Amino acid sequence: MSYKWLWTIKIVALCAAGVAMVLAGRDFYEHRHFKEPVVLGPGVTKVRKLSKYFSPLKGTTNDCNIYILDSGKPGSTIMVIGGTHPEEPGANLAAEILVENAKVDRGRLIVAIRANRSASTVTRPGDAYPRFYHISTDWGIKKFRMGDRWSNSLDSWPDPEVYVNYPSGQMLAYMDIRNLNRTWPGKSNGTITEQTCYAFIQLIKQEQVDVFIDLHEAELEYPVISTIVANQNAEEVAAMVSMTLTAAEFKRPIGMEFSPKTLHGLSHREVGDFTDALSLLCEAPEPFLDRVRGITDEHLLLTGKDPFVMEAGKHGLLYEKIDENGWPIDVRVGRHCSTILEIAKVWSDMHPDQVAAIGNVPRYAEVIENRVGHYFHNPADVPADQVIYE
């Protein structure tokens, strides 16, 4: 081959690689830096940053927004976090419904929509996750970042050979050092995920949170599903909520499980042990996460319909039922909304001197009837200072 041809091919190959890098890099960059607008609802009285409770987080990816809805009247403080695992959209959507709609008549409600922001800036490598998902609203389409279970490696790297939870010393899988629900109660000089949990613990202590609720979704192959996992300090509340919702509201039951005392790093264990707050974790079914699923796309994420998962159900391989209706996002978010409201109600019934009265939040049947998007407001219709970005 002539010298001229050799150099022509080299330049063409370099240019092609450059174009591929720009195209891929643009997608990665767009996903990592996409901002989700949140319209502050009538109940929001203050928006803080998580770094207010632990300053080393200031300016980091995980310096998330903390929404405070204060009635100004004495009562309990309920705290809800979504986005612990951003691949479970039902959690952050339910949290955002609270922020955009809730009115608190007694006590306070504190909400974090994206508890682990870093994990919402990356999807799972090799699993073909969509980068974004879209929810139809009354005013148009609202776009959300799809995320992963673990914090972005760009924010926390390298992982150890074995992750040792602090302070329990329990050994966990290496990547769980980036899992916000394995790093509780956190570590002040740890990785960004450990520091985020540490900051949340400081928040819970300083704000004297009475009830802490961590929202999740789970694959149907996983035994901890359609349930409320409760620290021993929250067993009575969880049991009552489970019975009430199963009997009166949900089409499929919601169970109640005890938080194992020797399983460390999870919010339902450590928040209850390291603070005065009752600690509960709510799980809704998400077929998108099942390993036996078929095409992994936005349709599966939002409809929860998958023939392969259904087939697995026919063979008795699942811990939750699934039929041709799937597990749509409206059902999953509706379950979370009703569970939060019922926890607040049961807690208030048990503590009449410390009532937490949360109103203007849709319950299960309303979310299914009106669809999730109905409860998100148009950022263009409100003044700019009423819009916060996640």
Next chain:
Amino acid sequence: MTIVNMVVMIVYHIISVFIAFVLIWSIIKTKDVQEAILYCIILMPFILRVLHIK
């Protein structure tokens, strides 16, 4: 732990820059077309890592 992680992260990026440089140098020097194309493909993830994009 955090300081150790940070040092490893910085060293990793220095190594990535070095490998990217070596790859570009190899593309210039090689007389084999197939090798040149292969080095171009290998180069992509290193550049994205150096730029802190992926």
